[in-house]
Amino acid sequence: MSQKKNRNVGIAGIGMTEISSHKENQNQPEMINEAVRAALADAGIALRDIDCVIHGNMELFEMVHQPDMWHVIGTGALEKPSFRITTGGTTGMTLIAAADNLVASGMYDIVMAIGFNKLQEAGSTTGGITNMADALWYRHLQTGALTSTSANVTIEEIGEERARRAAMKYRIMMDKHACLNERAHRRLGLEYDQIENLMKNSPPLIGELRLIHMCSQSDGACAMILASEEKAKKISKKPVWIRDHIAIHREETASNAYFPILSENSHRVAARKLFARNGITNPIEYFDVFEMYDPSAWWGIEWLRDFLLLDGDQVIKMVEDGEFDLDGKLPVNPSGGVTASNPISATAMLKPAEVALQMRGDAGRHQLKREVKHGLASGFGGVMWTELMILEKDLDWQGDNNG
Template sequence: MKRNVAIIGGGQTYHAARRHDVNQVEMTNEAIRRALDDAQMRIDEIDAVLVSNMEFFEGTHMTDCWMADGSGAYGKPGIKITTGGTVGATTVCVGAHYVASGLFDNVLCVAFEKQEEGDTGAILSSVAHPLWGRSLAGAAVGYFAMMGSSYMAAWGAKEEHSAMVAVKARQNARKNKYAHLKLDITIEDALNSRMLAWPIRMLDMCPASNGACAMILADEKTAKDRCKKPVWIRAMETAHNEQFELDWRDVKTKRPIFSKVCASRIYKKLGVSDPAKYFDVFEVYEPATWAELVWYEDLGLCKPGEGFKLIEKGMTNIDGPIPVNPSGGVLSTNCIGASAMLRVWEAALQIRGDAGGHQVPKDVNRALTTAYGGTNWAVMTALSKTLD
């Protein structure tokens, strides 16, 4: 990068299925105020504001316009970003580019979703091509169910393995005061939860959350002057997939699909040969349990077909050698537009040592986050404690 970029502050709301007490702007403003407090900044000091959410989920386009009062964007430069489920990470990416380029010394990145105000299934159906496959579109659950059936047939994993992911996520969430689904559940509970779409049960799926996240990025000088614990953005990658193709459900594919391409490029940039050793913690975007197992493989944390063995051995537990989603992940909190930014912010908290109850019990110097969304594309962000 032309200039080094650091995360100098951030904040999130408490996440819940109901936030009837606030409107969209008021809710989002809670995260923004926490981010400003965390960075010890005033809104007047912010150079530019980027706002993101899922297109039309709350029934308005140009949310950046409707939000200018609560986001602090009035009179400032900035843009609205919508890239589907990846959007929170894309917004951090764009903010980092703004700062790295020298255009701005600091940028406020804002991401939110108030899922209760719209019909997520109905709006998601418009992700499908209008003339191809839309009759079965409308819920992510069917897509991830097919991923699960294909994964089980390909590698011999069992429903118990997805249940292990479900339990890990919700038990981690119990340690995270901001998480939505803090459930004290067992593998039996997960296996006995209501079947939604075989092999996906209720506890295999993310909730529909309301919430927001905000982060402040700054250049090296500002970060060192103003921030005791800057977290450095070391690399970012985005990779698209091919529309209409089997993509993520084709778990045995040899084709260069988005997730693997994105990982290999970011590893190349950083000179990573063994990601499980290089990074101390991972925050991945897993709207369903099966997606987390596929991420293990696509990120190269294990060989293809062995993701389910990682969870079986407890390798990715909060106190395991490769902690994945100590926050509880998307499975516990999915305010979609903010979910990908929460991955980055949670990873930053781990590096700062400020994650509180869900801080992983080891030194965290490097973290990797992933985002997934839209018609299968990925955004990855690598963070570090120091600049060496």
């Protein structure tokens, strides 16, 4: 049984700005408004049709406090019920989870969720993230979002050469996907014959983590319109349905992220619980696409194992065999993922947005050739904070035991 929902909720409109390293031509509300207008145009509705607006970013980056107040001119929330959400890197997915809850409950029929960050305006993204750590102890020790701890463990498990090669192959695969996505920020044109060169020559950031492995810092906004089944069908020719989502926190202290105090990390717990309650026994077979929040290539190869409930080196084999390519067994991040585009509080929202565009057949040059019926999207934030969401092309899962 999935979570009890009062009614079905569909994604009826998607709008996003181009994601880029700098947008000096727009201020914050102007950038947000570009995404809002795109989402309204996509849904074919007007601002007056929106019942509620949810706004989300991490304000410590831009240091504009109460942004939901100052951005009203861009969000269109004037005289509408409005909420603000800040849950770290997870923000974009929490926005969609909250919008889904608000519509499913019957509280509102049509909700618009907006996620953004304009990181070029921030003095230092890594400084901002470090400043987020617990003030009494970890703030002095935190190294932003940069860590090599998962690389250290993967290397110990499968050996230096194989681990480094797999991480770099994953990174180049992401770049190949990004190169097809006209909205992606970093499109580097990497080739697989550069693996060895990059393994040696990309500048080291921290331990085994090199500059090429790590996500970008980007400017951009995403807006999505969620509506009740009745309204979604009326508004959109191709609504995409939110089947279920789950949030799992494991962030008691920073050290939780770096040592398995518990037998499973938040990704594996989220996947296990979400799949079990939806009767999905084989996620690799069931899903047609997985948009994963992958802040670095090292975390990418580690977290795929957790989300797909794999053991040992199964996931490394799948990377080596190209099983996560656009034409592979389970395409991962056709968008190019977070290593390509990272306007942080829009980043996690780009995951369900991309899945929905793939289901609609509107992804563009990186549209998957296979029919996309079942999709998975993940968000990540804090030190171990997972949001995982199942999306469906058709409203046919209820009463069935899929998977």
